[in-house]
Amino acid sequence: MSEYINLQKDVWRGLTGDDAQLPHAMLFVGKEGVGKRELAEVLAARLLCESKPAPHAPACGACASCQMWAAGTHPDYRLVQPEAESESDEGEGEATPGEKKKASKQIRIQQIREIEAFFYIGSHRGGARVCLIDPAESMNAVTANSLLKILEEPTASFYFIMISHRWHGLLPTLISRSRQVMFSPPSDADANAWLEQNKLGSAKSWLPFYGHAPLALAQAHQxxxxxxxxxxxxxxxxxxxxxxxxxxxxxxxxxxxxxxxxxxxxxxxxxxxxxxxxxxxxxxxxxxxxxxxxxxxxxxxxxxxxxxxxxxxxxxxxxxxxxxxxxxxxxxxxxxxxxxxxxx
Ligand SMILES: [Zn+2]
Incomplete structure (x- = not known):
């Protein structure tokens, strides 16, 4: 997990100094492949961790919450993404174009309603709850507005992390209700170290082609x-x-x-x-x-x-x-x- 912290050290330090200061709605912006989603997950695990990690430390990886996180069964965490996205996670390239059309590329209103229910039901483990929305631009105006209604409610230890690669088209109210966190491409030294660590050192000459975004390069390699x-x-x-x-x-x-x-x-x-x-x-x-x-x-x-x-x-x-x-x-x-x- 900490390999992603190394790609975005400054952002991580900014977000993990004092949990009491952490905004409840965050908008992670930056180009694709610079580690927004990955860092959001590391942060979510930290927020859910029941061992109270020290400032800037990642989740402990050992407590009951961390074990549920690792198993993908944490009851106080929700990931909202377009259906087409979750399908392509399973078997990209296998569906014919006709089949792909069926899976929505938009986040549906029903998905936000489920988040609303999750929001009002309270914490299962008595700690923080986290909802990750990836990407925010896959919400249309109606869906984004219904999310806004939830964001306007007072929240106790409920965190929304929205991810956006193309944030200029987002609803202005969605932007104004959340703290924008800007992700730049990592330095070439950090990106190269990450590539080496992931046995992709021989591909590093392609980093400039992929806008210095190491995760975009890794995906292309895959x-x-x-x-x-x-x-x-x-x-x-x-x-x-x-x-x-x-x-x-x-x-x-x-x-x-x-x-x-x-x-x-x-x-x-x-x-x-x-x-x-x-x-x-x-x-x-x-x-x-x-x-x-x-x-x-x-x-x-x-x-x-x-x-x-x-x-x-x-x-x-x-x-x-x-x-x-x-x-x-x-x-x-x-x-x-x-x-x-x-x-x-
Ligand atoms: Zn833990």
């Missing part, structure tokens, strides 16, 4: 995405004929579930951005470990054509999720993206 990306990047650093490239990538996208069309286009965009940076003498942002190969390519390109290619790829990007014809889409992408290199 899905087999890194291998597909390695191959894609190798293609981009040694570009061939656009049509031949499109044919190869079509096979990638079709046979390799780890590589979606969106990820492919995003990678091409990041490669174009890095080429632009290197061409202007700056350091690459997403692929610093490929600085030399990028530099060799950048020497051969026209910066004007590169800027045009960046614009065009950004324009066709929104078609990536539903291209009418995958091959034609990829041919179009490759022709546009490789044009700045044409005269090399």
């Amino acid at each position: 899905r087999g995405q890194l291998k597909a990306l390695e191959s894609l990047l190798a293609d981009l650093l040694a570009p061939q004929d656009p049509l031949a490239q499109a044919a190869k990538w079509e096979a990638h996208v079709k046979t390799d579930g780890a590589m979606s069309m969106e990820v492919l286009v995003t990678t091409v965009q990041k490669w174009l951005l890095d080429l632009g940076l290197v061409a202007q003498g700056a350091a690459p942002r997403y692929f610093p470990h490929k600085n030399n190969a990028l530099d060799a390519l950048a020497r051969k390109l026209s910066i004007l054509l590169l800027m045009e290619a960046q614009k065009q790829v950004a324009q066709i990007r929104r078609l990536a999720s539903h291209p009418l014809n995958a091959r034609l889409f990829l041919e179009d992408l490759c022709v546009r993206a490789f044009r700045p290199l044409k005269n090399s």
